[in-house]
Amino acid sequence: MTKPFGGNRVGVLMGGTSGEREVSLRSGKGVLDSLTRQGYDALGIDVGADVAERLRDENVEVAYIALHGKGGEDGSIQGLLETMRIPYTGSGVAASAVAMDKELTKLVFRHRGVPVLEDSYPDRSKKLDVSCAEAIAATGLPAIVKPLSEGSSLGVEIARDERALRDAVGRLVEKFGRAMVERFLSGREITVGVLGCGESLRALPVLELVPKNEFYDFEAKYTKGMTELICPARLDAATTERAMKLAVAAHRALGCHGVSRVDFIVAPDGDMFALELNSIPGMTPTSDLPEEIAAEGGSYDSLVLEILSSASLVK
Numbered sequence: 001m002t003k004p005f006g007g008n009r010v011g012v013l014m015g016g017t018s019g020e021r022e023v024s025l026r027s028g029k030g031v032l033d034s035l036t037r038q039g040y041d042a043l044g045i046d047v048g049a050d051v052a053e054r055l056r057d058e059n060v061e062v063a064y065i066a067l068h069g070k071g072g073e074d075g076s077i078q079g080l081l082e083t084m085r086i087p088y089t090g091s092g093v094a095a096s097a098v099a100m101d102k103e104l105t106k107l108v109f110r111h112r113g114v115p116v117l118e119d120s121y122p123d124r125s126k127k128l129d130v131s132c133a134e135a136i137a138a139t140g141l142p143a144i145v146k147p148l149s150e151g152s153s154l155g156v157e158i159a160r161d162e163r164a165l166r167d168a169v170g171r172l173v174e175k176f177g178r179a180m181v182e183r184f185l186s187g188r189e190i191t192v193g194v195l196g197c198g199e200s201l202r203a204l205p206v207l208e209l210v211p212k213n214e215f216y217d218f219e220a221k222y223t224k225g226m227t228e229l230i231c232p233a234r235l236d237a238a239t240t241e242r243a244m245k246l247a248v249a250a251h252r253a254l255g256c257h258g259v260s261r262v263d264f265i266v267a268p269d270g271d272m273f274a275l276e277l278n279s280i281p282g283m284t285p286t287s288d289l290p291e292e293i294a295a296e297g298g299s300y301d302s303l304v305l306e307i308l309s310s311a312s313l314v315k
Contacts, residue, residue, distance in 0.1 A: 003039070009060055009061045018073075027287070031283055043060075090256075105254065113249070120139055143182060145182075283304075
């Protein structure tokens with residue numbers, strides 16, 4: 001691949017203030033090291049309240065977004081970059097905002113025929129007991145309880161009885177205002193990266209995740225040795241093809257651009273359900289996307305360049 005934006009100064013946006021700050025710093029360092037190694041005029045910017053001033057003062061011409069979570073993955077920084085007319089990697093404002101909200105994501109998936117699990121969305125508008133009763137009626141027990149707009153499995157719990165559900169929902173509604181309750185399904189956890197734009201859009205090889213913990217939580221994601229990564233996944237050809245097609249369909253349904261990663265659970269009977277879409281996948285040494293590009297025959301450096309090549313103000 002020729003060097004995209006080879007004559008431009010590239011700012012790698014990382015850090016931020018979300019609960020995924022440390023993960024973002026690791027992703028950003030990996031990207032920055034790669035760009036520097038490949039001869040780019042690149043610098044890292046730890047995103048804070050002065051980010052617009054930093055972008056101007058450092059004469060950043062292209063932004064590589066390595067932020068995760070609120071403020072970086074929800075359309076906020078994307079809107080700023082569009083206002084400043086700085087091309088940036090990844091999805092635009094609307095797609096980023098929708099992908100960050102699990103309820104909106106699943107509404108779109110359902111509308112576009114991407115299969116999802118039963119769910120319920122408690123909030124402060126109803127009494128806790130009423131919300132929990134509605135959730136149990138919708139999902140049964142056990143159930144997964146998640147924040148609506150956090151990534152990296154932050155705050156995710158398995159509620160096996162009514163008391164555990166009430167406690168988990170109560171904590172999340174108190175902290176965030178809303179929560180998500182989803183039917184718990186014990187199955188094979190897989191994830192599929194999507195890369196490219198237009199005719200080059202494609203799914204990467206399917207990655208199977210075998211965590212040592214009960215599920216693929218924050219510790220399992222970012223602690224070396226806590227999850228076995230198997231790529232290509234141990235799936236038959238038909239299931240593999242379906243996962244790849246659904247990942248591209250999910251990417252397109254939300255209007256994503258350049259890169260995404262879609263997480264699925266595969267039931268013992270072969271049924272497959274999309275769990276969420278990550279519009280800025282991690283780029284740490286233990287992240288999924290680098291593992292998938294390696295299975296395709298690429299490298300971390302080639303992955304960084306392909307994502308950079310998608311930088312644009314037109315999404």
